Every structure is written in C-alpha cells, then in structure tokens.
Amino acid sequence: MIKVGVTGGIGSGKTTVCRLFEEMNIPVYYADIEAKQLMKHDKELKKSIKELLGKEAYHRNGRLNRSYVASIIFNDKEKLAQLNALVHPAVGIDSKKWFAQQKTKYAIKEAALLVENGSYKQLDVLIVVTAPVEMRIKRVVKRDKSDYNQVKRRIANQLPEVQKKKVADYIIDNSGDVSLISQVWKIHRKLME
Numbered sequence: 698m699i700k701v702g703v704t705g706g707i708g709s710g711k712t713t714v715c716r717l718f719e720e721m722n723i724p725v726y727y728a729d730i731e732a733k734q735l736m737k738h739d740k741e742l743k744k745s746i747k748e749l750l751g752k753e754a755y756h757r758n759g760r761l762n763r764s765y766v767a768s769i770i771f772n773d774k775e776k777l778a779q780l781n782a783l784v785h786p787a788v789g790i791d792s793k794k795w796f797a798q799q800k801t802k803y804a805i806k807e808a809a810l811l812v813e814n815g816s817y818k819q820l821d822v823l824i825v826v827t828a829p830v831e832m833r834i835k836r837v838v839k840r841d842k843s844d845y846n847q848v849k850r851r852i853a854n855q856l857p858e859v860q861k862k863k864v865a866d867y868i869i870d871n872s873g874d875v876s877l878i879s880q881v882w883k884i885h886r887k888l889m890e
C-alpha cells in the first residue's frame with residue numbers, strides 16, 4: 698500500500714482533485730472531515746479538549762460547541778496551536794489505521810496542513826495542488842459566499858505554495874490551463890505501475 702498525500706492552500710482544489718481519484722476507485726481519507734468526527738467521538742481527545750478550552754467546549758448532549766471553540770481560537774493563536782497539537786496526532790493515528798485497512802495499490806490522505814506540520818514525512822508520495830492566489834480567493838468566495846478580504850487574509854496566514862512545491866513529488870496545476878483529469882490520470886498510472 699502506497700500512502701499518498703494530497704495537499705494545497707485554501708481553495709487550490711484539493712477536494713476537486715481527490716474526487717477525480719475517487720472516480721478511479723482510489724479511497725480518500727479527508728482529514729478535515731475525520732478531525733471533526735474525532736472531536737465528536739474520541740473520548741481521550743474530548744477529554745483533552747475540555748482540559749484545554751474548558752467544559753463549555755462541549756454541549757451537554759456531548760456535541761462540540763463550535764461557536765464557543767471558534768470564539769476562543771480566533772482570538773488566541775496559542776490556543777489554536779495547542780488545539781491543533783491535540784487534534785493532528787489523533788488524526789495521524791486514525792489515518793494510519795485507515796491506510797492499513799485499504800486494499801488498493803495506493804490510497805490518499807487529503808489535508809490542508811501536511812507540509813506545515815511535517816506529517817507528509819509519514820507518507821510515501823506527496824501531491825501538491827496549485828492555482829494562482831487570486832483565482833483561489835475568487836473560487837472560495839463563490840463557493841462559501843465568504844468575504845474576499847477575509848479569504849485573502851486566511852491565505853496570507855498559510856505557508857506559501859512555493860514551500861509546499863519544494864517537497865512535492867507531483868504538482869497538479871489547477872489554474873485551468875492544463876486538463877485536471879489528464880494530470881490526475883498520469884499520476885494514477887504512475888502510482889499503479
């Protein structure tokens with residue numbers, strides 16, 4: 698089993714690319730979605746989050762109090778880093794288990810921060826999806842109906858694409874100039890060799 702990572706900045710097209718791999722029957726672990734699941738259901742993780750952010754981090758019915766958590770981490774970078782330091786290892790363990798269960802020649806973990814937190818080193822192959830910043834902002838604004846400047850600021854806070862490209866095994870150009878399907882297909886064929 699070859700462990701493949703797909704990463705890229707906000708709005709680069711990670712999910713779009715992974716949907717194409719899924720079309721080729723390649724299983725994909727979406728780290729963001731799984732992280733949310735773990736925050737809801739993993740007892741150890743829930744306990745640590747309560748210790749870090751307070752009991753209010755969860756509603757009485759056991760669900761994550763998203764607005765409370767957001768209100769803390771938006772205003773406190775250190776708390777955000779501490780929360781990530783709890784969630785990322787839990788996702789790391791969970792994705793490792795998931796990879797071990799897959800039966801295909803390769804499987805994919807899709808995550809925004811594979812390079813930032815060094816977790817790409819636990820994978821065999823790294824694919825970085827890229828697109829010009831302006832295009833990414835416009836796509837996210839359209840998708841989420843979010844504020845242009847807010848998306849721009851979130852992108853400015855991320856590691857620049859150039860740093861991610863340096864450690865990539867494959868780079869997918871999602872500017873629209875080169876067919877996305879043919880790029881995905883070429884990588885798929887290589888990985889299936």
Ligand code: ATP
Pocket residue numbers: 705706707708709710711712713714809836837840871872873877
């Ligand atoms: P995020 O980091 O915010 O989760 P992402 O990297 O997963 O984003 P996607 O959600 O795949 O990015 O793409 C962002 C938006 O841009 C989506 O609405 C998607 O449909 C659109 N999009 C992606 N690629 C293209 C493309 N080549 N042409 C037009 N629209 C695209």
